[in-house]
Amino acid sequence: MMNHKNSMEIDFYPFDFEYKVKEDKTYLHIYAKLKDNKKICVIHEFKPYFYVKINDIDTQELAKRLKNFEIETTKDIPKIVSWEETEKELLGKNQKLWKVKVNYPRAVSIISKELSSWGLDCYDTDILFIHSYLRDNKILPMTLVKAEGKFQENYDDGHNNGELKIPAFIADKIEQVNTESMVRIKYLAVDIECYSKHKEILPEQNPILMIGFYGIDETGNVFKKVLTWKDYTDLDYVEKLKDEKEMLLRFKEIINEYQPEIITGYFSDGFDFPYIRIRADKFNVKLDLGLDGSELITSGKADRNIGSSKIKGIVHIDIFKFIRYIFGKNLKTDSYSLDAVASEILGSKKHEVDLSLLAPAWDNNSKELEKFAEYNLQDAKLTLELCEKLMPDIIEFSKIVGLPIFDLIRMRFSKLVESYILKRAIEYNVLAPNKPGKAEIEQRFEETYQGGFVYEPTPGMYKDIIVFDFKSLYPTIITAHNIGPESLKCDCCEEDIVPEKEEYWFCTKKKAFLPVVLENLILRRSEVKKLIKEKKGEVKSLEARSYALKILANSFYGYMGFFGARWYCLECARSTTAYARDYIKKTIDQAIKKGFKVIYADTDSCFLLLGDKKREEAFAFMYEINLDLPGQMELEYEGQYPRGIFVAAKGSDKGAKKKYALIDQEGRMKITGFETVRRNWSLLAKEVQKKVLGLVLNDKIEESLNYVRETIKELNSGKVELDKLIIKTQITKELSAYSSIGPHVAVALKMEDKGIKIVPGMVVQYIITKGTGLIREKAKLPEEVKEYDANYYLNNQLLPSVSSIFLVLGYKEEDLLNEGKQEGLSKFF
DNA sequence: ATTATCCGGGG
């Protein structure tokens, strides 16, 4: 198939992107996969550029200055290659511009700075070269692309890295074929285990003991390996090397041989790769893993969550970052540890080992090390499975925002939204406003705005609650009211005046850019949802796409109020929430007018009591509201709850906001705001709170009272299991730095006396024991405890966890402590 | 209440 002379056309899936400067020209190096699973590097020239505003500029004079442009630098002389006139819209106003092309990407920054110092306004000066290439050429990563050109043997990229490990294809023309995703991917997960005492991470000092690999190729074949450098096991996947240096060399060899498209790790940007880099440097092992012969690039230290690690031609996915920054909003877990995330997403867990025993086992060459090798492999396996499972989401995101997956998974939401907008800006011939400078950011930081409206509930137990909520409230307000920087306070009409903010209005005649983009996003999602319903296409990808579109749409409002945004518009963000408050308040008023009792409302939701009305009447109310809603706005039925409880705020008789519990018709509890999950509560308090909520919501009040009284009896008799009484608190700094000695510090000091080193970040566990004096004197390590302080647990844990619930039912704390009193219920029903 | 600092993930 290789024809070295004549131009040919090839189809491929691009997955990684770099650029190289060679002989004053800049070339994209697109690492791509062919349909037969072979890899190639497509090389394509593209000129970096930026824009200069020339509205009131003497262009003849400017042309003269650009022609003679020269700047002093040490190397790589920045040059202006060419310029051409163009027009674009900046915040609704037409601008005459020059598109100035330069010789290499960094020259954009150097030359535009110089032009700015002449008093010129420059734009698009900080857009990453590769991103700009993808947007301008309308190339979507991980989808089918075609190129015209020819293969070239022994291609020299001009960087002396050694040879390209895959064939080079010099492209003259490149074009998107369709949006079909690359599905056949070869993955490799990497995980290391290090020597560590007292949780210290010291890559300069402590060796890597094991390197685990778990790979899966296009045909589903699994590759397992653990490298190590001591002899302690006969496990078939463990390979023993002479020493750490030999292990690192073998590590490199394995990656070079396996040659996956995706290499993944869990927190590997912040830990594994930086650690490997430091160890390899120590032994002068060159980590030339890149497909162009370049070395592993790490930035950031092995103990900090900063920077990223890159191998050219292999996409390094730190799956932890994608989960934390993007996917995590989808998850229930509030810890992003591998164990927590894997149990939720995969339903499998890490192997249980005590990592503090790894170093001693290594020192003693113990047989126990085998367990750690198994643990190592399991971590790599979980990481790989996470990566594989989340890949449809990553790819869909990448297709929607048009960014390489390497960049995408490391981005925060604001940047993702902005990338999406930037991609659309090209289609609408819109020029992006520049990013704010330091002073601007500081000023924006000061500016605040009011959020959603929360209706103060009356504490109580309620029956038959119907909840309605506005579907995508903020996005639909933005599109329905055309909220954007260009439409704000337009000159042509003053009709759509913002409630509460009468000084603001939005144009009703000309659509603004952001609402148009957002409207398309919402429509696109409806289409995808329709496809899912009709089961047209690959459901997993469609669902991933729907999710991506949804969270992008939901981020527009936050984006406009985000200090770092290009399309920052505080008035827009303020107006969005002002409209939202207005809509929810109007909904509440309407409900009251219809004879419903409203018990609660928060931002976009409204809780009604059905009372003696029929379900249909509530629905009729919803339809009526919907008749008057503009644009894509819609009030939806969220659910019906046979019972719900709203408690009072601490030390007050007013209802607490955002703190309630509901039970649905299937008996599922929905608990919001109760502290049932906080670390510094004992298991006893958490358990009792949850059980009481469950009983109360099932109308078993008598039973819940008895349960609490029984538990109090058990507590007082000293029979409660000690495990349930452990309180966990984190040590946050050096012990000597604490000025006030709380119980957790006192316990940590005792631990230190026993020879246990206390480092910040450790969580100490303690139980409050019987005795006299200060609480901290009574705090003891769980293993030392014989008798706990029942009084303390009653007054500081058990009662506080349930008293607000019983208060609603008419019982005071005394009533829980003394039997017999049975009044107070009737007034609620 | 408000402001400053710490922390995440990883061994």
Next chain:
DNA sequence: GTGTACGGATAAT
């Protein structure tokens, strides 16, 4: 890399 985190929670004031 057309660079140098960030947002939430907790502690201190």
